[in-house]
Every structure is written in structure tokens, then in C-alpha cells.
Amino acid sequence: MSEIILAETAGFCFGVERAVEIAVSALEKGPKPVYTLGPIIHNPQEVQRLEAMGLLMAENLDDIERGTVIIRSHGAQKGVIEMARLKGLNVVDATCPFVNRLKERVETLAGENYQILIVGQADHPEVKAILSFAPADSLVAKSVQELKENPGIKSRVGIVAQTTHALENLQRVASYCVGICKEIKVFRTTCQTTDARRKQVRDMAGKVDVMIVVGGRNSANTARLTEAATEECPRTHQIESAEEIAALGIHPGSKVGVTAGASTPGWVIDDVVGTLKKSPG
Structure with missing residues (x-):
């Protein structure tokens, strides 16, 4: 069995966790329907989970006629919030501080x-x-x-x-x-938390045989973590879900480091670690 080491800082950062909590609260309070302008965070699994709870996604305000619009963690362009209010929409701002x-x-x-x-x-x-x-x-x-x-x-x-x-x-x-x-x-x-994560991932990557970075392929911070890990560990893989692990060809007895982007939910990380532990490697 491989030795699995999970980074202490893997997963949601403050801003992303806050945005998800705001979205869940908006779904509970309404008024409905509840939309986000673009994906609220850059993680497909978490976006799908929120969509299953009723969250809708719009590309622009023209697609929203009533209800609530959530400004995602990345913020909105100048004038968007004012325009949404002029349309009579309930605006919930989840922009990262x-x-x-x-x-x-x-x-x-x-x-x-x-x-x-x-x-x-x-x-x-x-x-x-x-x-x-x-x-x-x-x-x-x-x-x-x-x-x-x-x-x-x-x-x-x-x-x-x-x-x-x-x-x-x-x-x-x-x-x-x-x-x-x-x-x-x-x-x-x-973000100093993001800076600290990159430092930790470099330290970890230099001590393992294989490095796995879990996160959405459209996530900028996950991409930066992958770059940092690759500098120290050539066998670095970025994956979105546990289903991708079998194709990585991890050798039995390998020491495997696992980290995750700031927009990767804990349940996705747990699934990856659990799958690695069950792997023949």
C-alpha cells in the first residue's frame, strides 16, 4: 500500500468557503429563483452540488428577469450591481474580501x-x-x-x-x-494564504514520489499549486476527481502527497484520499 500524505492547507480558503455559505443561505432565504453570474467558484463538482440544490447560473443580467443574483467570489465588473438593482433583483454579494x-x-x-x-x-x-x-x-x-x-x-x-x-x-x-x-x-x-499553500506544496513535493493536486481545471490557484509542485516533483498530476486516479499508474509502495486548490471542497478531497488508500498501489 502507498503512503498517503495530505497537506494541512488543502481545500477551501476563507473566501471560497464564505461564497458557498452565502449561496446556500440565499437558496434558503430567496427570493427565488437564485442565480449566480458565472460559476460561483471554479470547481465543477461543487457547482453541480449547488445546482442540485436549486442554484442557477447566468452568463449576464439579460438572462435574469426576477429573483436573486449572487455576485460570485471573483467579483463583478463596474456597474453590474447597480444595474441588477435597477432591474429589481435582490443582490447578494459574495465577492472575496x-x-x-x-x-x-x-x-x-x-x-x-x-x-x-x-x-x-x-x-x-x-x-x-x-x-x-x-x-x-x-x-x-x-x-x-x-x-x-x-x-x-x-x-x-x-x-x-x-x-x-x-x-x-x-x-x-x-x-x-x-x-x-x-x-x-x-x-x-x-492572498497570503495562497502564498503559504504554494510554499507548503513545494516542501511536500520534494519529499514524495508522486504529487496529486486536486481541483478544477479552470481554477487559477489550483494551476499555480500544480506548477509549484512540479518544480520539486516531476510526477505531479492535477485531477478533478477520484475517478482519474486509476489512470495515473501509481506504483505500489510509492509515497504520495495530496493537496487541493482553494476552491476544492473537502468531500472531493476525502474521496480522492479514500480511493488512494483502497488502491492496489
Whole structure:
């Protein structure tokens, strides 16, 4: 039998747990129907569980005529909440407090006339939401290389980061900007819990034969955990559910480390660990 080691920090973070609790409460209190704008979190199994309880998903406000709309943990673009209220909808805001803090930092930098640079993924819903509150000349770059390819950077730049982005990447981008800008101001807006998880996963991955990261394939923080684990353990696998374990080919007697993204529910993690323990390996 393989030795299974589960990371202490695996699973829901504060913001995700809060969003799920808010959704369940909204389903109980109404008014119904209850919608979210996009998936409330980036985990397909938990989204399916909430849908089974009656939660509906809409892509935009045009799809919602009555009832309750929940603003998901990633936040909403500027004007969406006001528009929802004008339509007579009951608005429940489940935006992660750390995302709200990021928005406040962007507004502060804009008020001080810095060009905003968001270190993160341009297509991520959190970044899209934050960017809508920033001036038109704001930039998004996920890496130094991507920033080098953008000719629009100015001499005074205020730098923030997507909350689930790697702190090391924020530091690399800020260091690069020191060399090309006259003035920069940096806010550390990465989630410190997420930073700590990456450190723990690196430490664990260096001590095991196989590393399994459990989480949705559309989850940014799960992807960052997988990258961190792969640096120390080449046999790192990202899976969404226990059904994928059989195909991994884990050898008998292997030491297996398990962690999970911040949007992965405990019951999914328990299922993965339970399946590993029953595995012939």
C-alpha cells in the first residue's frame, strides 16, 4: 500500500468557503429563483452540488428577469450591481474580501495618477472585474516576458496582482519595472494564504514520489499549486476527481502527497484520499 500524505492547507480558503455559505443561505432565504453570474467558484463538482440544490447560473443580467443574483467570489465588473438593482433583483454579494481590497488598491493608485499594472491573467474573471474599475490606460501582464511585449508602459506605474497569482511573479515584474520606470508603487495583493499553500506544496513535493493536486481545471490557484509542485516533483498530476486516479499508474509502495486548490471542497478531497488508500498501489 502507498503512503498517503495530505497537506494541512488543502481545500477551501476563507473566501471560497464564505461564497458557498452565502449561496446556500440565499437558496434558503430567496427570493427565488437564485442565480449566480458565472460559476460561483471554479470547481465543477461543487457547482453541480449547488445546482442540485436549486442554484442557477447566468452568463449576464439579460438572462435574469426576477429573483436573486449572487455576485460570485471573483467579483463583478463596474456597474453590474447597480444595474441588477435597477432591474429589481435582490443582490447578494459574495465577492472575496481580498478581491475587494485589490479593487480599493487600484482605485487608490488611480487617484494618485499612477498607470495601473495588474500582474495576472487577462482572461480571468477576477482580473476582468478589477480592470473595469481602472483607467483606460491600465495594463495586464502575467509575466515579465508578456510585459516586455507590451509597448504601453509609462514612467509612473502602480503595480498590483491577481489575488491567486504567485507572489514570486509579482516580485519579478516589480523588479523589472524598477529598471524601466521612473517611479513605481507596489501593493502586495496576492492572498497570503495562497502564498503559504504554494510554499507548503513545494516542501511536500520534494519529499514524495508522486504529487496529486486536486481541483478544477479552470481554477487559477489550483494551476499555480500544480506548477509549484512540479518544480520539486516531476510526477505531479492535477485531477478533478477520484475517478482519474486509476489512470495515473501509481506504483505500489510509492509515497504520495495530496493537496487541493482553494476552491476544492473537502468531500472531493476525502474521496480522492479514500480511493488512494483502497488502491492496489
